[in-house]
Amino acid sequence: MPDAELSTPDSPAAAEPVAPVRKRPKPGERRVQILQALATMLEQPGAERVTTAALAARLEVSEAALYRHFASKAQMFEGLIEFIEQSVFSLVNQIMEREQAANEQAARIVAMLLQFAEKNPGMTRVMVGDALVFENERLQQRMNQFFDKIESTLKQSLRSAVEGSTTPSVDAQVRASLLTAFVVGRLQRFARSGFKRIPSEHLEASLAQML
Secondary structure (H helix, E strand, O other): OHHHHOOOOOOHHHHOOOOOOOOOOOOOHHHHHHHHHHHHHHOOOOOOOOOHHHHHHHHOOOHHHHHOOOOOHHHHHHHHHHHHHHHHHHHHHHHHHHOOOHHHHHHHHHHHHHHHHHHOHHHHHHHOOHHHOOOOHHHHHHHHHHHHHHHHHHHHHHHHHHOOOOOHHHHHHHHHHHHHHHHHHHHHHHHHOOOOOOOOOOHHHHHHHHO
């Protein structure tokens, strides 16, 4: 019978604890673990530049193990940026599909960006460039392009809101630029306050002033 093979508390087998077997991560799982660890380390207020040595120590692996999954530390940061881009623009597309009113679209996009930052403090430091200061220049350029795309999306949303204006395109661009600067400013304040000043503080009143 199968039950006969089980050890009882008084049996010799039960007296010798078996060391847990450390499972090997599935393909792609270690890569995700590395990115999660990097993001977590960036959440520490006042954290200095994250080194691959510190990252490897946190994961209890060798630096060589990190480089089996990423060719460089810059590639690790690119992995975080890809997560930001995919997450944010997926939500932007949902907002554009669901909301009909132009001002409401813009307001929801701004709110979503600030809420994303609140939930992902480490990512916020990447978005505002604090974590990229000593890294490859192309990383900052990519984040600049991210916010350019956000501004362009906001401009597209706001065009119909200013159709009665004699200069609708210019007015939409001005509002989109203002909203983007507002988002970046709130994210910078959040990161530089040690994540104490939440980005969505007085959000409704602020949006009412701008829209």
